Amino acid sequence: MTEHTARERVFIVEGRPWKDAVIAYLEPRSPYRPWFIGEHIRNGDVLITVLDTDPRTVLCMEVAGPSSLDAIGVTESWTLATLPSVAAFEACAGVAVPTAAGRVDDDVAGRLTTPFIKCSANFDDPFTRQGEASHTTAAAARVLLKSAGKCTACGETIDLRGSAAREGVHIHTAENGVDQWNYYGPAHDWPAVLCCRCQTEMTEGGFSTFLDYRFSFHPSCPRCGASQTRSASIGMPNPGEPVPPWTVPLGCVVTDPVPEWICGGCGYRWAT
Ligand SMILES: [Zn+2]
Ligand SMILES: [Zn+2]
Known part of the structure; x- marks a missing residue:
């Protein structure tokens, strides 16, 4: 048609x-x-x-x-x-x-x-360009749709088949809409869908933002101590896909030595 x-x-x-x-x-x-x-x-x-x-x-x-x-x-x-x-x-x-x-x-x-x-x-x-509109149910529905049912933190597929599925997906909206994110800009938070395990970990760990929780998966910077370490990966981001602030695509041409981690605070690069 x-x-x-x-x-x-x-x-x-x-x-x-x-x-x-x-x-x-x-x-x-x-x-x-x-x-x-x-x-x-x-x-x-x-x-x-x-x-x-x-x-x-x-x-x-x-x-x-x-x-x-x-x-x-x-x-x-x-x-x-x-x-x-x-x-x-x-x-x-x-x-x-x-x-x-x-x-x-x-x-x-x-x-x-x-x-x-x-x-x-x-x-x-x-509507989606307005920062104040970031915490509406429309924004939450966009985050859930975009997740395709995967936990933004651990990457696991959340089981949506049961009648309790609505309690099994936890949606976090953020000031930065998914599409407006600029990973060079200030990192405040990131919209996310969490599985129950990650939701519990984030709550019990006392993390105030999803981004703080996600950065806790990475080692802190050995030079400045900041907990904003990004994991480096070789390759280009998918066109049109926002790059999460906890990763850095290095592109296809990478000169030695290839870092594994890059500090979002001071820029220090290291491999473990
Ligand atoms: Zn998870
Ligand atoms: Zn650092």
């Missing part, structure tokens, strides 16, 4: 509560049923999912395949990985997103599918 045609019926799906919805989105075997449509879905219907975050956000568009009463089959899907606010989505679509779940009027249906094809990589979202 390149453009929506009037023959398709378009529906707004509410994903709520948002944490269950992101978990069920990341883990299709989740027992959660956070999707609300309010109407019977047919093969070929187009579903646009809006989360009940504050502010509301747009997650994905799907084309329904053969479906049962309990589960909707999906034949095609488009995800907005940046989880734009409804306002940013509307700015791209040029029409308002209906506030309630259900079928969308045919005269706006086509425009609501446009952002998935035209703006999916690049939403100009004034």
